[in-house]
Amino acid sequence: MSKSYRSQLVGCFGNPVDENPTGVMEEAAFREKGLDFRYLTVLVRKEDLGKAMDGVRAFNMRGVNLTIPHKVRVLQYLDDLSEAARITGAVNMVVNNDGKLWGENTDGKGFLISLQKEGIDVSGKRVVVLGAGGAARAISVECALAGAERITIINRNPQRGEELVSLINSKTKASAQFLPWVDGVDVPEKTDILANATSVGLFPNTDCKPDICYDTITDRMVVTDVIFNDPNSLFLGEAKARGAKTVNGLGMLVEQGALNFKLWTGVDAPVELMTEVLRKEFNL
Numbered sequence: 001m002s003k004s005y006r007s008q009l010v011g012c013f014g015n016p017v018d019e020n021p022t023g024v025m026e027e028a029a030f031r032e033k034g035l036d037f038r039y040l041t042v043l044v045r046k047e048d049l050g051k052a053m054d055g056v057r058a059f060n061m062r063g064v065n066l067t068i069p070h071k072v073r074v075l076q077y078l079d080d081l082s083e084a085a086r087i088t089g090a091v092n093m094v095v096n097n098d099g100k101l102w103g104e105n106t107d108g109k110g111f112l113i114s115l116q117k118e119g120i121d122v123s124g125k126r127v128v129v130l131g132a133g134g135a136a137r138a139i140s141v142e143c144a145l146a147g148a149e150r151i152t153i154i155n156r157n158p159q160r161g162e163e164l165v166s167l168i169n170s171k172t173k174a175s176a177q178f179l180p181w182v183d184g185v186d187v188p189e190k191t192d193i194l195a196n197a198t199s200v201g202l203f204p205n206t207d208c209k210p211d212i213c214y215d216t217i218t219d220r221m222v223v224t225d226v227i228f229n230d231p232n233s234l235f236l237g238e239a240k241a242r243g244a245k246t247v248n249g250l251g252m253l254v255e256q257g258a259l260n261f262k263l264w265t266g267v268d269a270p271v272e273l274m275t276e277v278l279r280k281e282f283n284l
């Protein structure tokens with residue numbers, strides 16, 4: 001076989017993007033598996049997304065991740081979508097198959113895998129999601145597709161919350177309901193899984209936690225947080241103090257990265273190494 005000096009290119013388009021840690025774990029994984037791939041963290045402004053997606057084709061990039069503010073607007077530049085991406089209307093990763101761009105949303109799948117690895121299956125469960133933004137949409141749609149019995153969305157902005165509920169009710173078999181976020185809102189009785197999918201508690205605001213009634217959390221609930229750079233978020237601390245099993249957002253971040261790795265390279269990702277690399281990066 002003749003030698004190739006050409007690397008396969010992948011990367012992340014976003015703004016802001018400088019502090020996005022994904023490249024560190026993907027590059028470490030490429031090295032570990034001996035793959036000649038390069039991950040580029042690229043500043044792409046909102047108005048330049050179309051040109052940047054033309055660039056994916058022009059440079060024959062293998063794919064990209066999309067982050068703020070591109071996850072929804074990128075859909076117009078794609079040729080095809082996965083089921084989850086079609087339902088949520090948001091894409092966090094693209095695969096370039098010989099010039100045909102396919103969009104997927106691996107955030108929700110990463111969430112499900114991180115729960116499975118803790119022995120938790122969402123099928124038949126009553127799931128409560130705090131938030132209705134990008135992460136909440138990905139998590140709740142994927143839980144619905146995985147057979148959750150009931151999904152309750154609690155969100156500050158009622159219109160956004162209601163929209164997500166009608167999306168789940170119209171496009172999946174799960175039954176969803178909306179609860180308005182009043183101060184100190186109760187976690188509904190009989191909740192199996194409570195997921196914080198708001199940005200409350202995100203670094204540097206680690207002294208904040210969602211304004212819910214923590215005394216309504218019980219020891220039979222599983223409580224999860226999307227926040228990944230603080231495994232001991234105040235939110236999870238309150239849940240742990242009430243005896244709940246807790247799962248932090250690091251697993252979700254690693255697992256979505258591992259799915260992206262597999263979709264781009266066809267090779268199973270070295271998940272443990274990726275976790276270790278991120279732990280080191282976040283000083284955990």
Ligand code: NDP
Nearest residue numbers: 131132133134135156157160198199202226228249252253
């Ligand atoms: P969005 O901006 O799309 O959504 C933010 C959500 O948080 C909205 O529902 C918003 O409510 C809610 N919110 C913000 N402030 C408050 C508050 N003070 N009280 C109650 N609700 C509030 O962000 P994303 O969904 O993209 O990201 C959310 C979080 O998830 C971020 O911290 C992000 O880092 C994390 N994330 C983690 C991932 C992982 O792999 N672990 C993957 C993706 C995201 P409203 O609609 O009322 O404004």
